[in-house]
Amino acid sequence: MTTRIGITGAAGRMGRTLIEAIDLAGEELQLAAAIERPQSSLLGADAGELAGRGSNGIAVVGSLQEVIGDIDVLIDFTVPAATLANAQVCAAHQVAMVIGTTGFTAEEQGLIDSAAGKTAICKASNFSTGVNVCFKLLDMAARVLGDDVDIEVYEAHHRHKIDAPSGTALSMGQVVADALGRDLDKVAVYGRQGQTDARDRETIGFATVRAGDIVGDHTVTFAAEGERVEITHKASSRMSFARGAVRAAGWLHHQSAGLYDMQDVLGLK
Structure with a gap:
């Protein structure tokens, strides 16, 4: 079964690395959406070309809502406010979510816990x-x-x-x-x-x-x-984090609602 992955913050340093990591991961993992801020000058750009991988036909869009029906898992390495908003959208549509964003307050973590009651979320401070x-x-x-x-x-x-x-x-x-x-x-x-x-x-x-x-x-x-x-x-490279996050996305697609971390993905618990 192919896992359709969306990347938010797609034009940033980590976003581009994630796109590259999906391209290198094989046919079971597929980039299905690339999302940026609504005011980004890169809306409409080809996501593959942004990542230096050549055209892949995936145009960068300015809203998760535009593509939520096209993805199975969203990977988010952005900032707390954006991640929390995306978590609410993913929970409402039962789309799984990999969260690499850090810096959440205790109250914000509670919101993620609540979203994890509706969909599968893998949150880790480091995906390496x-x-x-x-x-x-x-x-x-x-x-x-x-x-x-x-x-x-x-x-x-x-x-x-x-x-x-x-x-x-x-x-x-x-x-x-x-x-x-x-x-x-x-x-x-x-x-x-x-x-x-x-x-x-x-x-x-x-x-x-x-x-x-x-x-x-x-x-x-x-x-x-x-x-x-x-x-x-x-x-020495963000690719170590990106490969782990993409691996987590493939694993998470097959999990029930709940809050997981990279230790679960790697079977280290």
Whole structure:
């Protein structure tokens, strides 16, 4: 069965990479719609040509409503407001949705949870297979090293990323906190400045860099007296995220309504 996929934010960096990833994925996955903002100057452009893959006959449109009947799954890597609006449309039409957008508030996450009661949604802070393997390794390291280490999360992204820390960094911190039975909201420290007291062993620190064209670097350090363990993932291309999201779309097409993540897609739970 062919899975018909729609891409929103199709003319952006991630959108174009997603279009390329679908083109490379084989006949079972098909680009069926490309969506941009209504005011985009690229409305009507050929989506394949935008992605550098040659003409595919899919014209960029300015509204999800125009093409909702043509797709089985929507992939959305945009901004929270747009993603939430798209989630309502997908839920109303029972179209599955892959969400790579980050930076949601608790209230906004509740709206996604509600939409997932009507359609299948796969939401993840990172769709890279490697990052999701790192989540498993972090859980193992935290459980073994326990309370005998200081834990710090470092992340770096390109200068255009608007949320900080990254959703992936927060997910990494959450994995560690859950493994150690800590409440991340209470133990997270986001940056340090000036004179500080001695480090509280239970805290989990976060450091953020925004610079240049860094695709995405993440390192979690477990530091003890005399040794430290570091688990690192470095992305050199958005294609690692795009391939994972497209894989998730093919998997999600066959699932019932509910909220899933990339760990479900990869069978890591």
